[in-house]
Amino acid sequence: MASEFQRRKVGGVFRAMDVDGDGRLTESDFQALADRWTAVAGPVDPHRLASVMTGWWPVLQDASDGDGVTLDEVLLVVDGLDGMTDAVAGTADAMFEAIDLDGDGFISRSEYAALIETWSGAPTATDDVFPRLDLDGDGHLTREEFRTHWTEFWAGDNPNAPGSYVFGPPAR
Numbered sequence: 001m002a003s004e005f006q007r008r009k010v011g012g013v014f015r016a017m018d019v020d021g022d023g024r025l026t027e028s029d030f031q032a033l034a035d036r037w038t039a040v041a042g043p044v045d046p047h048r049l050a051s052v053m054t055g056w057w058p059v060l061q062d063a064s065d066g067d068g069v070t071l072d073e074v075l076l077v078v079d080g081l082d083g084m085t086d087a088v089a090g091t092a093d094a095m096f097e098a099i100d101l102d103g104d105g106f107i108s109r110s111e112y113a114a115l116i117e118t119w120s121g122a123p124t125a126t127d128d129v130f131p132r133l134d135l136d137g138d139g140h141l142t143r144e145e146f147r148t149h150w151t152e153f154w155a156g157d158n159p160n161a162p163g164s165y166v167f168g169p170p171a172r
């Protein structure tokens with residue numbers, strides 16, 4: 001069973017992805033997300049970002065009753081991620097490459113800010129979050145740091161872990 005914290009954490013991402021706000025993720029939400037990301041016209045390639053997320057679509061659909069994917073169904077998938085660590089790490093790497101705009105193998109503070117702004121569709125303060133994610137304080141995120149946070153976000157349940165805030169502060 002997902003904890004209250006996981007429900008709140010994943011629920012924030014769910015609401016960002018449920019573009020039409022009907023409480024279910026459908027393919028039209030993913031299309032609308034790609035459109036939103038394209039409209040931001042930032043440096044993040046919206047199609048690359050969308051393909052990272054749509055890679056999980058078959059897994060989500062398997063958990064659903066065929067009428068869109070609800071938050072409860074997403075949480076069912078989240079519950080099962082302990083046994084899918086390779087798939088989660090693979091998504092982290094794909095996401096990392098989508099964020100690493102200059103391809104230098106690191107995520108800079110500005111690359112991270114571009115991701116969150118594109119993701120949320122609005123300017124979002126990331127100055128407080130980034131230093132927490134930068135575990136060794138060298139000013140950028142390595143692939144390993146990002147993989148740690150991404151895995152914590154999706155498979156973990158620790159309100160004090162920096163990775164719980166990889167998409168920004170959770171909704172209350």
Ligand SMILES: [Ca+2]
Nearest residue numbers: 018022024025
């Ligand atoms: Ca929807």
Ligand SMILES: [Ca+2]
Nearest residue numbers: 100102104106
């Ligand atoms: Ca970079």
Ligand SMILES: [Ca+2]
Nearest residue numbers: 134136138140
């Ligand atoms: Ca670092």
